[in-house]
Amino acid sequence: MGEAILAGAVLTIGMFSVIGLITFSYRTTGDTQDLIIASELAQEGVELVRNVRDNNLVYREKNKAGACASSTAGLCDPFNGFDSGGNIRCSIDYDGPFDCANPNPALQLTGGFYQHTGTTGRYYRVIKTISSGLGIDTRYRVQSFVTWQDPGNNLNPAWCTTFNKCVYTELFLTAWK
Amino acid sequence: MMLSSHNRKASLSARQGFTLIEVVAALAVFTIIMMAVIQIFGTGFKAYRQTRELQRTLESAQFATNIMAKELRTSSIVGSFSDGVSTRVAFFDYSQNRCIGYNLNAAGNGGLLKYAHGFALSSPDLNFAACSAYAVANAWTAADRVGFLVSRGITGSSISIVRSTPIASAGSIVGKVTFSITFGWTSRPATLQTTVSLRDFNYVGL
Numbered sequence: 001m002g003e004a005i006l007a008g009a010v011l012t013i014g015m016f017s018v019i020g021l022i023t024f025s026y027r028t029t030g031d032t033q034d035l036i037i038a039s040e041l042a043q044e045g046v047e048l049v050r051n052v053r054d055n056n057l058v059y060r061e062k063n064k065a066g067a068c069a070s071s072t073a074g075l076c077d078p079f080n081g082f083d084s085g086g087n088i089r090c091s092i093d094y095d096g097p098f099d100c101a102n103p104n105p106a107l108q109l110t111g112g113f114y115q116h117t118g119t120t121g122r123y124y125r126v127i128k129t130i131s132s133g134l135g136i137d138t139r140y141r142v143q144s145f146v147t148w149q150d151p152g153n154n155l156n157p158a159w160c161t162t163f164n165k166c167v168y169t170e171l172f173l174t175a176w177k
Numbered sequence: 178m179m180l181s182s183h184n185r186k187a188s189l190s191a192r193q194g195f196t197l198i199e200v201v202a203a204l205a206v207f208t209i210i211m212m213a214v215i216q217i218f219g220t221g222f223k224a225y226r227q228t229r230e231l232q233r234t235l236e237s238a239q240f241a242t243n244i245m246a247k248e249l250r251t252s253s254i255v256g257s258f259s260d261g262v263s264t265r266v267a268f269f270d271y272s273q274n275r276c277i278g279y280n281l282n283a284a285g286n287g288g289l290l291k292y293a294h295g296f297a298l299s300s301p302d303l304n305f306a307a308c309s310a311y312a313v314a315n316a317w318t319a320a321d322r323v324g325f326l327v328s329r330g331i332t333g334s335s336i337s338i339v340r341s342t343p344i345a346s347a348g349s350i351v352g353k354v355t356f357s358i359t360f361g362w363t364s365r366p367a368t369l370q371t372t373v374s375l376r377d378f379n380y381v382g383l
Contacts, residue, residue, distance in 0.1 A: 011210065015217055022221045029228045029235075033367050036239050043246075044372040047353070051374035054351040054383075061383055062344045094337060094355040094372050112335030113357055114370050177383050 035162060038123060038146040041107065041114060042169045045127050045144030048092045049082075053140075053173045056080050072135075078175045079131070079140055086130035086141075089155070091116045098127075105151065123148055126155050136175050143170040227362065234330035234360045238369050241289050241326035242358065246373045248277060249354050253305045253377040254340045255312045264334045266354065267317075269308035271377070276308035278317050281334035281358065289327040289334075289358070292317040305380065332366060333359035341375050344382035351381055 056078045060068045068076035083090060083100040091103035093115050106121040107114040114123065123146055130141045145155045147166040160166040195203070251272040258265045258278060267278040278292035294311050334357065341352035357370035 011214070015214065018217060018221050022224050025228050026224060029232055030365075032232070033235055033361070036235060037367060037369055040239075040242060040369055040371040044355070044370065047372045047374045051351060051353045051372075054374060054378075057383060058344060058349055058351055058381060062349055094353075094370075109368055112333065112359070112368075113337065113355060114368065177378055 034122075034148040034165070035167065038148055038167045039169075041123060041125055042144045042146040042167050044094070045092065045125055045146070046142050046169055046171045048094065049098060049127060049129070049142045049144075050171070050173060052081065052092070052098045053078055054177065057177055079129075079138065079173075082129045082131070082140055084129070084131040084140075086128055088128070090127045090129065091125065092127060120150075124151050126151065128155075138175045140173045141170060142173060143168055230330070231361055234327065235367070235369075237327040238289075238331070238358050238360055242356075242369055242371055244326060245279060245356065246371055248273070249373040250376055252277070252375065253380045254338055254352055254354060254375070255305075255309045256338065256340065258312060258317055260316060264336060266336055266338060266356075267308070267312035269305040271305075271379075274303050276311055278312065278321070280317075281336065281356065282331065287327075287329050287331040287360075288325045289331060291323040291326055292321040293323050294321050327358075327360075330360045331358055332361070333357075333368075341377050341381050343380065349381065351375060351383075352377070 056075070060076050060078065063069075063076065074080060081098045081100070088100050089103045089105065090098060090100040091105060092098045094113055096116075103126070104116040104119070105124040105126050106118055107116060107123040107125055108118040108121045109115075110117045116125075125144065125146045128143045128145070130143075131138060132141070133139050143157070145151070145160050145166060145168040147155070147160070147164070149165045151166070154160075154164070155166070155168075157168060160168045248270050249266075249268060252268040252270040255267040255269065255276075257263060258267055258280075262280075264281040265278065266281075267276070269275070270277050276294040278294070280290040280292070282289075294308070294317070337355040339350065339352045339354070342349050352375045353372055354375070355370065355372040357368050359366050359368045361367040
């Protein structure tokens with residue numbers, strides 16, 4: 001009787017181990033998948049902001065003999081539309097404007113692309129910009145955070161770790177190309 | 178020495194085996210347990226294979242995304258191929274002096290195919306205009322094929338192209354390319370997406 005119980009216990013432990021390993025493997029693959037997708041979306045965030053800056057530079061260059069001859073503000077500012085404080089959350093779509101007034105962090109797959117179309121989603125992206133310097137020396141630090149859980153108000157470099165299901169990237173943009 | 182009748186009976190009783198019913202019951206229990214074990218291991222192995230396949234596709238898709246992004250960043254966009262299929266993009270990469278094309282949904286097998294048109298390196302026509310002329314006028318052929326960046330597993334793809342236009346033109350802009358690649362299990366598909374802001378400032382006139 002004792003031998004039968006022992007054999008049963010060994011068999012049960014063995015089977016539960018296998019099931020546990022399968023579950024762990026499945027979950028790890030899912031986490032890796034989220035991490036890679038989030039990394040690409042974070043990189044996309046800074047690229048989209050760079051594109052806004054580059055197009056502002058193009059506008060200034062195209063109008064340097066006209067509207068931008070005596071003005072460096074508004075549309076003639078390479079950082080037109082940027083938030084200078086660093087505390088405001090901004091969002092940007094691949095085909096939309098840089099929105100710091102009514103940002104929407106949630107990303108949903110719409111028409112084959114991740115877009116800020118809904119209020120919930122698997123991924124959330126927030127962009128923050130912080131300025132320093134003046135005139136031609138003005139530069140912006142652009143930070144793009146992506147999480148795969150609702151971020152609340154936690155998005156900052158100290159909080160944004162893979163432990164918290166978050167990745168971020170940053171770049172510096174100057175007032176010249 | 179002779180054993181007494183009582184001792185002989187006791188010895189025989191101690192050597193008695195299992196009854197037929199006991200053996201059948203034990204076999205039945207053993208069979209049921211083994212079938213369960215085989216079922217669990219089979220399911221586990223299938224899940225392992227699927228996970229490994231997904232992991233490989235994920236790594237390939239990330240590799241392809243990064244290669245494409247790196248090449249697009251230093252390029253001017255021609256547009257789609259001559260056939261106008263929307264999941265294809267042709268461009269001239271200044272950093273490599275190459276006319277490159279990508280087919281994000283290669284016919285039938287869910288692969289991502291890369292082409293590079295074979296201009297001679299010494300050719301004086303090796304520029305964006307020549308690349309545009311070639312891509313617009315010709316279907317990319319097997320001779321142009323570099324190979325598959327992802328050989329299978331892609332279930333969907335999308336590209337959004339905004340071409341750069343020179344400052345002298347109306348509506349001058351710096352272009353960007355957004356592309357997404359979908360792969361993975363039917364029950365839980367995954368989409369990898371990124372955007373590249375073009376750096377073809379010389380073409381734009383910045």
